[in-house]
Amino acid sequence: xxxxxxxxxxxxxxxxxxxxxxxxxxxxxxxxxxxxxxxxxxxxxxxxxxxxxxxxxxxxxxxxxxxxxxxxxxxxxxxxxxxxxxxxxxxxxxxxxxxxxxxxxxxxxxxxxxxxxxxxxxxxxxxxxxxxxxxxxxxxxxxxxxxxxxxxxxxxxxxxxxxxxxxxxxxxxxxxxxxxxxxxxxxxxxxxxxxxxxxxxxxxxxxxxxxxxxxxxxxxxxxxx
Ligand SMILES: Nc1ncnc2c1ncn2[C@@H]1O[C@H](COP(=O)(O)OP(=O)(O)OP(=O)(O)O)[C@@H](O)[C@H]1O
Ligand SMILES: [Mg+2]
Numbered sequence: 001x002x003x004x005x006x007x008x009x010x011x012x013x014x015x016x017x018x019x020x021x022x023x024x025x026x027x028x029x030x031x032x033x034x035x036x037x038x039x040x041x042x043x044x045x046x047x048x049x050x051x052x053x054x055x056x057x058x059x060x061x062x063x064x065x066x067x068x069x070x071x072x073x074x075x076x077x078x079x080x081x082x083x084x085x086x087x088x089x090x091x092x093x094x095x096x097x098x099x100x101x102x103x104x105x106x107x108x109x110x111x112x113x114x115x116x117x118x119x120x121x122x123x124x125x126x127x128x129x130x131x132x133x134x135x136x137x138x139x140x141x142x143x144x145x146x147x148x149x150x151x152x153x154x155x156x157x158x159x160x161x162x163x164x165x166x167x168x169x170x171x172x173x174x175x176x177x178x179x180x181x182x183x184x185x186x187x188x189x190x191x192x193x194x195x196x197x198x199x200x201x202x203x204x205x206x207x208x209x210x211x212x213x214x215x216x217x218x219x220x221x222x223x224x225x
Contacts, residue, residue, distance in 0.1 A: 004019075004022060004023055005017075005018070005019035005020035005021060005022060005023075006020050006021045006023065006048060006111060006112060006153045007020045007021075007044075007047050007048075008020055008021060008040070008043065008044045008047065008155075009043040009044050009046060009047025009048075009218075010040070010043055010044075010212075010218075010219060010221075011221070012196075012210040012212065012221045013040070013185075013196060013210070015210075016185065016196060016198050016208050016209070016210055017183055017185070017198070017201070017204075018201065018203060018204045020153075021044070021112070021153035021155060021183075022153060022182065022183065022202070023147070023151050023152060023153050024147050024148045024151060024152070024153075025144075025147060025153070025154070025182035025183070025202075026140065026143060026144060026147060026154045026155075026156055026180055026181045026182060027153065027154070027155050027156070027181065027182065027183040027184075027185070028155075028156050028157070028158055028171070028177070028181035028183070028184045028185070029041075029155070029156075029157050029158070029185045029187060029196075030157060030158035030159065030160060030171040030172075030184070030185075030186060030187065031160060031186060031187030031188065031189070032160055032169065032187075032188075032189050033159075034189070035187040035188070035189050035194060036187055036194055036212075036214050036219060037116060037117065037157040037187060038059075038061075038064065038067065038116050038117075038157070039067065039071070039214055039218060039219060040157075040187075040219070041057075041114045041116040041155060041157060042064075042067055042068055042071045042072075042218075043071055043218045043219065044112060044114065044155055045057055045083065045112060045114055046068075046071050046072045046075075046079060048111040048112040049072075049079040049082055049083060049111075050075070050079065051111060052109075053082070053109050053110060053111025053112070054082040054083070054084060054104070054109055054110045054111065055082065055083050055084065055110065055111060055112045055113075055114065056084045056086070056101050056104055056105065056110055056112075056113045056114070057083055057084065057085050057086070057114045057116070058086045058087075058088065058094070058097070058098070058101075058114065058115040058116065058118075059085065059086070059087055059114075059116050060087060060088045060089070060094060060117065060120050060121050061116070061117060061120055062087060063085055063087060068080065068083075070216060070217055070218075071217060071218050073217065084101070084104045084110075086101060088121065090121055090124075090125075091121040091122055091124065091125045091132070091135055092135070094121050094139065095135060095138065095139050095142070098115075098139055098142050098143060098146075099142060101113075101146075102146060105146060105149075105150045105152070110150065110152060111152075111153075112152065112153055112155065113143070113146065113147065113152050113153070113154045113155070114154075114155050114156075115143065115154070115155075115156045115157070116155075116156070116157045117156075117157045117158065117159055118139075118140075118156040118157065118158060118173075118177075119136070119158050119159055119172040119173050119177070120159065122135070122136045122172065122173065123159065123172060133174065133176070136173055136176065136177065137176045140173075140176065140177060140180045141180070143156070144180060156181070158171045158172055158173060158177065159171070159172050160172065171184075171186075178200070181200070182200075182201075182202050183198075183200065183201050183202070184198075184199040184200040184201075185197065185198055185199065186199045190211075192213075193211050193212065193213055193222055193224065194211065194212050194213070194214065194219075195209050195210070195211050195212075196209060196210055196211075196212065197209040211223070211224050
C-alpha cells in the first residue's frame with residue numbers, strides 16, 4: 001500500500017499527526033500572530049522540496065524570502081526553482097489563482113500545496129457578510145477537489161478571533177473551515193515556548209501535543225518538565 005503520509009519536516013509534528021500530512025485532505029495549523037504558522041509551512045515546504053517534488057505555495061501576506069533562506073540553508077536557490085509561489089492581492093484573486101494553479105498540478109510531481117494564511121484576505125472581506133463566507137467555502141471546496149484529484153496533502157494556516165460569547169480565541173472561517181479540515185493543530189504561545197496541540201484528527205484522539213521554540217533555521221522541539 002502506498003505511504004499515505006507526507007513529512008512536515010518536523011519529527012514531533014509528524015508523530016502528532018500520526019505519521020505526517022495526510023494526502024487528499026486539508027490539514028490546518030492555526031494560532032495567534034507570530035505563533036509560528038509561516039515557519040511551520042516553510043519547513044514543510046522545504047522538506048517536500050528536498051524529496052525532489054515541487055510545492056505550490058500561496059502566501060497572500062507576502063512570502064518571506066529571507067526566512068526561506070534561513071530554513072532551507074545552502075540549498076535555498078536550487079530548491080526555490082521548484083517552489084511555485086502565488087501572492088494574491090485580494091480574496092477574489094486568491095480564488096482565481098487557486099483555480100489557475102491546477103496547471104502546475106497537471107504537470108505532475110507536486111508533493112504539497114500550502115495556503116498561508118488562507119483566511120487573511122477573507123478577514124478583510126468579512127464586512128460584506130455572507131458573501132465572504134460563500135467565497136471562502138468555494139475556495140476551500142476547490143482546494144479539497146485539487147487535493148483529491150492530485151493525491152496531494154493541502155496545508156492551510158488560519159488566524160484566530162476573540163469569541164466574546166465563549167471568551168476564547170477561535171479559528172476564523174466558521175464551521176465550514178473546521179469541518180473541511182480533517183486535521184487541525186492549534187499553536188499556542190506560552191512564556192518562552194510554543195505548544196502545538198492536536199485539536200482534531202480522523203484517526204487519532206485529540207489532545208496530543210509537543211512544545212517547541214522558534215530558532216534561526218526553523219524550530220526546535222523542547223522537553224518541559
Ligand atoms: N531567525 C529567527 N530566529 C529566531 N526567531 C525567529 C526568526 N525568524 C522569525 N522568528 C520568530 O518567529 C516568530 C514569527 O513566526 P511566524 O512568522 O512563523 O509566525 P506566524 O504565526 O506566521 O505569524 P503571523 O500571524 O504574523 O503570520 C516571531 O516570534 C519571530 O521573532
Ligand atoms: Mg505568518
